[in-house]
Amino acid sequence: MTTLEGRPNTALLVIDVQQQVVADAWDRDGVIGRINILVDKARGENVPVIWVQHSDDNMPVDSDGWQYVPELTREESEPLVHKRFGDSFEDTDLETLLAExxxxxxxxxGAQTDACIRSTLHGALVRGYDATLVEDAHTTEDLRQWGVPVSAEQVIAHTNTYWSWSDSPGRTGDVVPAAEVDFRSR
Structure with missing residues (x-):
């Protein structure tokens, strides 16, 4: 139901599945495996796959930690969005790529659930997009040692729950498991 005129298509976003970001992530291998399945499915259905890659002072461009995990391979024709903020839309060309x-x-x-995933979901909704979170294809690390009161698994479960109730006039947020992702326009 997007509020964006003439925008009937769906795209798959793969956010920040970089070596440093997911090194200690909950269910790392399972999440990456499900993302790989979704990437293959999207490619098979001619759905755009857009990759997002974060950098900052602690993860500089071209560092080992900045690299995407080797289990995921971006095709040359698939756009790569470079970002420095949590929301993948902020100060990037993501909106232009989606409009095209x-x-x-x-x-x-992608990752991390409690940072870039949440920021991008909210950024999408306020910009007029419908946003589907893939319930079992996003992850984060356990941050309890830094004062976060819950485990990574609980952060993921909480995000899945609250995003399933997200909506705004003319657009919706929903949550589906990877096995049930339908890229067809609604």
Whole structure:
């Protein structure tokens, strides 16, 4: 139901599945495996796959930690968005890439749940997109040693729950498991 005119298409976003970001992530291998399945499915259905890659002072461009995990391979024709903020739209060309592809709905995967995933989901909704969070294809690390009162698994479960109730006038947020992702426009 996107509020963006003439944007009937869906795109798959793969956010920050970089070596440093997911090194200690909950269910790392399972999440990456499910993202790989979704990437293959999207490619098979001619759905745009857009990769997002974060950098900052602690993870500089071209450092080992900045690299995408070797289990995921971006095709040369698939856009790569470079970002420095949590929201993948902020100060990037993501909106331009989506507009060129007439995308009004995003299927969101990646890391970290409690930072860049949440920021991008909210950024999408306020900009007029429908945003589907893939329930079992996003992850985060356990941050209890820094005062976060819950485990990574609880952060993921909480995000899945609250995002399933997210909506705004004319657009929706929803949550589906990877096995049930449908890239067809609604």
């Amino acid at each position: 592809r007439q995308v009004g709905r995003l299927v969101v995967t």
